[in-house]
Amino acid sequence: MSKTALITGATAGFGAATARLFVRHGWKVVATGRRRDRLDELVRELGEENLFPAVFDIRDENAMKEALSSLPSEFSEIDLLINNAGLALGTKPAPDIQLDDWRIMIDTNVTALAVITQHLLPKLIERQGMIINLSSVAAHWPYPGGNCYGGTKAFVRQFSYGLRCDLHGTGVRVTSIEPGLCESEFTLVRTKGDQKAYDETYKGAKALQPEDIAETLFWVASQPAHINMNSIELMPVSQTWNPFRIYRG
Template sequence: MTKTILITGATAGIGAASARRFAAGGWRVIATGRRGDRLRALADELGDACLALEIDVRDVDAAAQLAQLSPPWGEIDVLLNNAGLAPPMDVLQGAALEPLLNTVQTNITGLVALTHALLPMLIERQGAVINLSSVAATYPYRGGAVYGASKAFVRQFSLDLRCDLAGTGVRVTAIDPGMAETEFTLVRTGGDQQASDELYAKMDPMTADDLAGTIWWIATLPPHLNINAIELMPVSQSFAGFAVARDQ
């Protein structure tokens, strides 16, 4: 039986790599995102295996309509909540408010609303919810207050959702990646390619394909197994030391 995965944020990075991985594995892929030109290119690449829908997860009503798709696309087995963003790395007291609220609306509000809308179908099909969190949910850094808090929400939401769904057969997983070279830093810095290149220089970061492979593994495990949470980093990344402010 052919299965279907719905992927948010499928226009680049982990989302696009996951779309390719699942299509290659014989799944139907519903690819959603904000950039229509990229979605159309992905759909052209993947052919009949892909349904591309230009949807911003911050538009709660539009996202909820995904629960009304007709079969076979409306028979969703896995929801991959991948869409997310981070505001510039300004300290909170110096940050503009709008990018912070956009982060909350994308990483939290949109994720909760879409998951809520699809749960009846996922329960009926004993499917799975896979949520992309981040190591920023655990390890704080200067300038990461709202992003880190939003990803901590995603991880805790995943654990509590698993409690709510106990006995339904639905699996729930939170994935906490570390440094993966995608467009994440480009988006965060407003398109600063040099900043992105410098961040990932000489450190062999994870790739979008690395994470897509992990997502594929989780989604295709036997249905009686649940990965509650998984944290991944490149070997070259470790944990920051404590910061100490000293009198001058």
């Protein structure tokens, strides 16, 4: 019998690439996102028997619960939750940010992720399933302008570890995936559509691609049931850590 994965933020980037790969390997996928047109494109591409579009804003708890409570029976038995929905907004230092950008990042990357996870825990425990949370190297390694975003991803990593402890003995596996530089719409969102900034970010960098992240997620999901990957941090070879900075006043 095929298994079912629920992938949040599946309208682009990591989420869309992951939906394609899992369907190709025989999984059913519940793909969530705000943009119905993008999800409808995935349905046309992958087939309505393989992918079900659940259209809602991940920050809207009522809409999330309504959508997931009305899943067709063939998509309702969730074996894997991939918490991919998330974003970064802005690159300015903390004194200069727009506070609403911080609120949106916290609401999306922290609150919404925690809420949908808790909502699905009974089903995941029943099916001895798996949770894969998308964190970031920013959970470990601070950088200028990473302020709130890095904080939200540190939460995702530590939340994953906490879930592992709370789910001890249930058979549910939990993994934190922590990518470095990866080329996707992420940077366009972060810079609010600045194509020049996008181009400069990835120029010559040989960045990770969404398909690389999808392959990593599928590998984790394909491990035997007695193996848990606690966390995986991955970067392109071109990326390393910034040296420590010293201000000399």
